[in-house]
Amino acid sequence: xxxxHIISINKIxxxxxxxxxxxxxxxxxxxINNLTIDDINNFAIKExxxxxxxxxxxxxxxxxxxYHLFLNNPNSFNIDDYQDRFTKENYPKIKEVxxxxxxxxxxxx
Numbered sequence: 001x002x003x004x005h006i007i008s009i010n011k012i013x014x015x016x017x018x019x020x021x022x023x024x025x026x027x028x029x030x031x032i033n034n035l036t037i038d039d040i041n042n043f044a045i046k047e048x049x050x051x052x053x054x055x056x057x058x059x060x061x062x063x064x065x066x067y068h069l070f071l072n073n074p075n076s077f078n079i080d081d082y083q084d085r086f087t088k089e090n091y092p093k094i095k096e097v098x099x100x101x102x103x104x105x106x107x108x109x
Contacts (some may be wrong), residue, residue, distance in 0.1 A: 028071060029067075035063060035064065036060075037057065040059050044056070049097060050090075055085070055087070058085050074102070079095055080095075083095075
């Protein structure tokens with residue numbers, strides 16, 4: 001009987017994690033739908049990164065059009081694949097900010 005309860009508890013925990021993940025995905029999608037180019041620039045400035053206009057536009061288009069590449073499989077996303085899109089001065093800062101927030105929120109994705 002105890003084994004049955006443990007199995008049931010594990011199933012309940014997995015179900016809650018699934019719901020939590022679906023909620024987070026929907027929340028992220030809603031946020032991205034409302035995202036503006038100014039939001040990206042302001043966030044970068046807040047994080048100490050002065051993006052060029054070209055970098056801001058690239059990030060905006062990438063996030064708006066390709067967020068699912070990251071959201072659907074966050075562990076397979078390799079930010080280094082996009083290094084050539086940024087200045088040599090900005091890329092290390094961008095990567096640092098990305099990893100900071102990825103590590104902070106990866107358990108919710």
